[in-house]
Amino acid sequence: MILGFAVMAILALMACALLYAAENKAKALSNELFKERAISSTLRNEKHHEWERAEVLQGEVYALKQDIADLKTKPEQEFKQLQEEQQDELGFGQHVKWRSTKKPTSQTYRLHFDIEPNGQRILEELTARFKRNVFTDDERETCRRIGRAEVVDFIISRINTANDPRYTEQLELAHMEQNDE
Structure with a gap:
């Protein structure tokens, strides 16, 4: 009978140890789940901020494309106007001022x-x-x-x-x- 109580006590001790280990594992998994949720929430926030920045940048890109399109049409007109102004100022032909420099190597x-x-x-x-x-x-x-x-x-x-x-x-x-x- 003492042997039976000893076996029962050992079995009860083992059951307690198993319950304690299971409880610790559950806490660890719970903490891990909590950390993953926090990370997921942080990533969702960062993703949202990145979308907002992407929308702002997309608007800037669109504005810059418009500026580029405007600038592409402008140079030809300005260049022709510049040539006409130079011809009016100089009269005719090309006038170049030469500087005395050392010979190119x-x-x-x-x-x-x-x-x-x-x-x-x-x-x-x-x-x-x-x-x-x-x-x-x-x-x-x-x-x-x-x-x-x-x-x-x-x-x-x-x-x-x-x-x-x-x-x-x-x-x-x-x-x-x-x-x-």
Whole structure:
């Protein structure tokens, strides 16, 4: 009988331990659920704020697109007006003021036509315009086209010189001074 009470006491102790463990697990799951709900609520709020910001930004994008469309139509008119004003002021032809500067090096050509995006676009236009088929049935026209293509070839040659790993600007400047170019 004592043995029976001992077994019953051990079983009761085990049941209590199991109940305690189950209760702790339930509390842990409850806390985890509470944390997930809090995170979900926070994420919902952030999502709502992001939607509001997206709507504001969408309105700004629409306004900027309108501005861009307006600006695209404006330059042609303004450029024509500027040309007319300049012709009225100057009379006729192009008047350019020349400044005395040092001669450009191959590095200068590289910086302006190879690295700078606007220079790349200019070189592409010059190449497309003046490097097309130079040979025609008319000998004089062929010579004229070869002469025009020579300018583009010169620019490309200077760029290639600057891109050579052995090139130094100081060496070219020394050569230019020596030859008085």
